[in-house]
Every structure is written in C-alpha cells, then in structure tokens.
Amino acid sequence: MAADEHPLVLTPLPGEADLGLVDALAQLSFAVQGALGRIATEQGLSIVQTRLLGILRDRRPTIKELAGFLGLDKSSVTGLVDRAETRGLVTRMASPRDGRSVQVAITPAGQDLAERATTSFMAEIGDLVADLSPTQQKRLFGLASIVVAADARRRGINLFDTTASTRP
Amino acid sequence: MAADEHPLVLTPLPGEADLGLVDALAQLSFAVQGALGRIATEQGLSIVQTRLLGILRDRRPTIKELAGFLGLDKSSVTGLVDRAETRGLVTRMASPRDGRSVQVAITPAGQDLAERATTSFMAEIGDLVADLSPTQQKRLFGLASIVVAADARRRGINLFDTTASTRP
DNA sequence: TATTGTTATACTCTATAACTATA
DNA sequence: TATAGTTATAGAGTATAACAATA
Numbered sequence: 244m245a246a247d248e249h250p251l252v253l254t255p256l257p258g259e260a261d262l263g264l265v266d267a268l269a270q271l272s273f274a275v276q277g278a279l280g281r282i283a284t285e286q287g288l289s290i291v292q293t294r295l296l297g298i299l300r301d302r303r304p305t306i307k308e309l310a311g312f313l314g315l316d317k318s319s320v321t322g323l324v325d326r327a328e329t330r331g332l333v334t335r336m337a338s339p340r341d342g343r344s345v346q347v348a349i350t351p352a353g354q355d356l357a358e359r360a361t362t363s364f365m366a367e368i369g370d371l372v373a374d375l376s377p378t379q380q381k382r383l384f385g386l387a388s389i390v391v392a393a394d395a396r397r398r399g400i401n402l403f404d405t406t407a408s409t410r411p
Numbered sequence: 412m413a414a415d416e417h418p419l420v421l422t423p424l425p426g427e428a429d430l431g432l433v434d435a436l437a438q439l440s441f442a443v444q445g446a447l448g449r450i451a452t453e454q455g456l457s458i459v460q461t462r463l464l465g466i467l468r469d470r471r472p473t474i475k476e477l478a479g480f481l482g483l484d485k486s487s488v489t490g491l492v493d494r495a496e497t498r499g500l501v502t503r504m505a506s507p508r509d510g511r512s513v514q515v516a517i518t519p520a521g522q523d524l525a526e527r528a529t530t531s532f533m534a535e536i537g538d539l540v541a542d543l544s545p546t547q548q549k550r551l552f553g554l555a556s557i558v559v560a561a562d563a564r565r566r567g568i569n570l571f572d573t574t575a576s577t578r579p
Numbered sequence: 580t581a582t583t584g585t586t587a588t589a590c591t592c593t594a595t596a597a598c599t600a601t602a
Numbered sequence: 603t604a605t606a607g608t609t610a611t612a613g614a615g616t617a618t619a620a621c622a623a624t625a
Contacts, residue, residue: 263552263556264536264548264551264555265532265533265536265537267552267556267559268540268551268552268555269443269536270555270559271436271440271443271555271558271559272443272444273462274558274559274562275439275440276444277482279440289591291592305606306606306608307605307606307607314445315592315593316593316595317606317608318594318596318608318609319592319593319594320607321609322591322592322593322608323591323593325608341601341605341606342600342601342602343600343601343602343605344601344606344607345606364433364437368432368433368437369433370565371558372432372436373561374557374561375554375557380432381432382550382554383432383435383436383551383554383558384431384432384436386543386547386554387432387435387436387438387439387551388435389543389547390439390539390540390543390551391438391439391442393541393542394442394539397538457614457615459614459615473583474583474584474585475582475583483615483616483617484616484617484618485583485584486585486586486616486617486618487615487616487617488584489584489585490615490616491614491616493585494614506583509582509624509625510583510623510624511582511583511584511623511625512583512584512624513583513584
C-alpha cells in the first residue's frame, strides 16, 4: 500500500504524525490482535486471559499490579482472575507482607495452556510476517522493541523490574 | 528491550517465528490498541465503534461486508450498527439491488466524530513513535504496510477494491 | 434451497460506586 | 484516613442458534 492510498480505518487529515504511519500501525495492530484472538479461541481463552497467563509466567503480582500491567481497573482484574481461577488456571495466595493483598500465581494447567498458546501464536505470526525477508523481520522486531520499551518507560511500567513482585 | 530478554506476554519457546519478534509485535499491538482505546474513550466511543466509523468513511457496505471487514459474526455487526444508529452516527438504507440487504452509511455527526478521533489518534501515535527517527518511522510504516497488505490478500479482503460496495 | 439480516440467549469484559478488611 | 480487594450493577461486545424475508 502506497503512502497516499486511502486507509481502511482512518482518513487522510493533517496531524502530528504521518497518517500513513498511523494507519499502517493501526491495521498492523488489528492483524496481530486478530492472530492473538484466533489462537486464544483455539485454546478456549480470550485475548485478555491469554495475556494474563503470559504475565503470570514469571511473576506473582498482586491484583493492583496486574491492573497496572493490563491497564484495567482493579475490579475488572478481580473478575478476570475469578474466571481464570474457576477454570483452574490461576490461584490466589495470601500476601506474606500485606494482609490486604493477594498474590496471583499460575497453575500447572495454566502453564500448559500458556505454552500451547505461545506455540500457536508463533506459528500465526510467522505466517503474518511471511512476506518479509529475515532482515526485514529483524528490522520490524527492532523498531517494535524500541517503541514498546519507550512506551513502557513513559507509562512508568518497568517490564523487567520484578522487585515489586515476588518471584516464585 | 534486547532480543534475549524475557517477554511480558509470552514465554521463550522454539517455534516457526523468532519469539522476540512475536513478542515485540504483540506488545506493539497492545500499545497501539491502548492508544486507540484512549482516544476512542475520549470521544465516547469504543475501538470497534471507531473502526466502524473509519470503514464507513468512504464505503457503504452491507452488514455481511462489514462482518468481513471487522472479522465479526453478522449478528455482532447487527448489534454494533444498532448502537451506532441509536446514537445517530450511522444509518441503514435499503439496498437497491438486493431486497435482503441493507447498506450502512455514516452520518455527518459520525463524520465529525471520526475526524476528531483521527486527529487525536495521530497525536497519540506521534507520541508513541517519538523515540524513532523520521527514517525509522518511515521504515516501520513500510514494513507494517507490507504485512498488512499481505494479510489482507491472504484473507481475501481487498482493502482498496470497492466494487463490492456502493460508493456514496 | 440458499442467503441476508435480525432476534433470543448467554457469556466475557469493562467501569463506577459502594463496601469490607487491613494498614 | 488511606489502601487493597470484592461486590453490585450496568452496559458494550461477541458468538450460536433459530427465525423471517428475499433471492
């Protein structure tokens, strides 16, 4: 798609960023979310449930921390964890440090499901970027990484600092 | 984030695509969806409603065509259009060619809202990619465009062929 | 018979506000 | 008082199945 062709989602207007970039990114995000949704459905999960399991892979966050990771209200996370717990995918544990808090941990069943989802998702994304050369794929990865890291930093969510969470 | 660092969403496993790429793309899609969600909320819309208005900007698709564009079931689109119609953002019109079909069109109020959303969204995405140089932004745009175009082709949705829809 | 769209139903997801328990 | 979490409530979004109208 050339930069001056019309977009599916939005329309050409002047603005801070180039619309072509904006629209391409929006559409790319829909394509990726579509892939995520397909593999989630395949495993009987939703995108958010899949994301929850992925986060819990190497963390035991509180409800509040999960809300920060997911960008949701704490009450939404309560329901999310409720449904996952009912299905035996996660468990709540009392926090040893704060009587008000709970820590959410993934179960072996949840781990299995998360791993199957990961495998399927990699295959889907492999298909999605199949038209890019290996060099282009690396380039896309690098650019996406820069954007994601900068965004996380701006939002004050350090994806790699786990001092706030107890590691299993 | 370096390629060998752990991901937020998914976990390192061998697969068809490099996990670093997969995870970076997933996280990028969440970041973009987050920006979309914020501007949609700003305008009193959801992401899907915003997307609907964007699609209707230069098309008058049937419910079935909309379902194809959005990747939803036709019954979901019925409800989506119902809610948008109640708010005066879109209208249903009888199809001149098929008595079973309706054509969905955007209203002036819907146009206004879509344009405001577009302006806000461009600013948000401008912030999101602020850490990339202009050259890198163009590169990201180009790579995203290739992926999106290939995906649309594979799914049999020609984003630019409007012969199936009546143009206003 | 097949297709288009709607309706009925049920579930997930989400937020706001009020509440409980702990700090 | 302030914070962590839950509950109650309401609404959007989604899919499946059954249905009506048209092709």
